[in-house]
Amino acid sequence: MLRSSQAESELAAEDMATARNLRVAIISDAAPERNGVGAYYRDLADHLRARGAHVALVAPRYRAGRWHGGLRLPLPGDPTQRILIPSWSLVEKRLKRLRPNVIVVPTPGPYGLLGMHLAGRLGIHLVVGFHTHFEALTNLFQDWGVRAHIANAYLRGCHRLLFSRSQVVLANSIEMVEVARSIGAKRVSLMATPIPKRFLDRALSPTRPRIERILFAGRLAPEKNLAAVVEAARRLPDLEFIVAGDGPLREWLEQETRDLPNLTLVGWVKRTQILRLIDSVDALVLPSRVESFGTIALEAMARARPVLVSEACGILSWDILSGGIFTIRADENLADALLRLRQLDAASLQNKTEMAREAAGIINQRNLRHWLALLAGDHASTVDGQQ
Structure with a gap:
């Protein structure tokens, strides 16, 4: 309540x-x-x-x-x-x-x-x-x-x-x-994870009736399972995939984009530009093999964008957040999960993203109070009501 x-x-x-x-x-x-x-x-x-x-x-x-x-x-x-x-x-x-x-x-x-x-x-x-x-x-x-x-x-x-x-x-x-x-x-x-104030304060941008533009943002590294993004782009040519980030797999990913016209690598994006990038897409994906939390997922939730993550993402362990997140099931790959997501009606998507945005705002406030208590010496403090 x-x-x-x-x-x-x-x-x-x-x-x-x-x-x-x-x-x-x-x-x-x-x-x-x-x-x-x-x-x-x-x-x-x-x-x-x-x-x-x-x-x-x-x-x-x-x-x-x-x-x-x-x-x-x-x-x-x-x-x-x-x-x-x-x-x-x-x-x-x-x-x-x-x-x-x-x-x-x-x-x-x-x-x-x-x-x-x-x-x-x-x-x-x-x-x-x-x-x-x-x-x-x-x-x-x-x-x-x-x-x-x-x-x-x-x-x-x-x-x-x-x-x-x-x-x-x-x-x-x-x-x-x-x-x-x-x-x-x-x-x-x-x-929990703090969210930049502007992500919650700025008016939301309108969404398209269908999911067409997909974003991955993060380090281009083995733990992020970028092969799943490339495979999804190959299987779903009617979707546009945007990858933002830098890392050891950049050269490999650049090679893949040459054969896939619907896969674009925009490179490293400054923090001040992330909000605009999230607002420009219809969904965010995080198919990681190892992901302690997944800050970019929380930021996309704050901007009321559908978020699709693997079961390895730590953000799912937060009950208040998991209700606003779509999960890539163990028996499916990213492409299958995206197809499932696209079959949802607009009302169901809107309900999920509204739930996600509200949860992001609540956890941001609770996390700040938690930090303040801990920094003031209350080492028994917990993030209220999360588990």
Whole structure:
């Protein structure tokens, strides 16, 4: 049941009072423009600042085709990404200006480990975000051979160290909560995903009576199961498929587009342009083999677009969200699921997308309050009513 407007106003006032006392440093290896984790913390920082919190987002930056923020090293398996070694002194200077009372670390790389060390050195709370089961991703890179085992051991060791030093670990699905516990996290809480304010505030664009334009947006990597998108484009020539993103499979996908006139690769899309891209299509698909949550799916729900995801997507573990999502069943492929979706009448589609948009707004508000409580020291806080 939705709260009354008076109750919502009172809660908003409580949020503002809590936020004004917060000084939060988010120290992340994920550049805000380059992946879902980077986007998550930029959106979270914006929401926290809007409530009055003081927030510093310390992370690499990717601008005009160049990386900034430290010594650049290649990321094995993905030539489009980099690992950056941060300047210790520069990070310390930013923290001295902020004087944080909590540090948030969402990644197990050099930035994240420095954030962990500084939290211990300053004697302040450390909150760890567990968004990606990197160890599972390395298992998809069979051609790495022994390097995959080394990467797996390194990432598991880093996560174990981060979890042991943290006051609380936040995971974005029930499955990820269990993975975190198996690695050694003692106190784990479920977190949802923030949505940029404009996705909920901007008027919805009209939809066509039939599903004709399909969008996939994300990293072009093995875990995303892009072969399913290519197969669907080949089987359904009357549908237009748009792929947005960059990653190690870009060259392969470019080859596939040459033979499929209904498959278009638009490359990397800036975060500020994602809303317009979602509004231009009739449905979003996410056929991933490994997907801890699926932020782009939640954003499409906020824009009242039908969302079709695989059973591997963590977003389905949220009861309030799963009711607004179409699922690719275990006994069908993406093309079959799209055919099933196209057979639905307009009223059924509209009902589903309206449910999805409302759920996205509700979870966005609950997630922000959850974060505010955790950052203020309430480590027993949960996202109200999600499971």
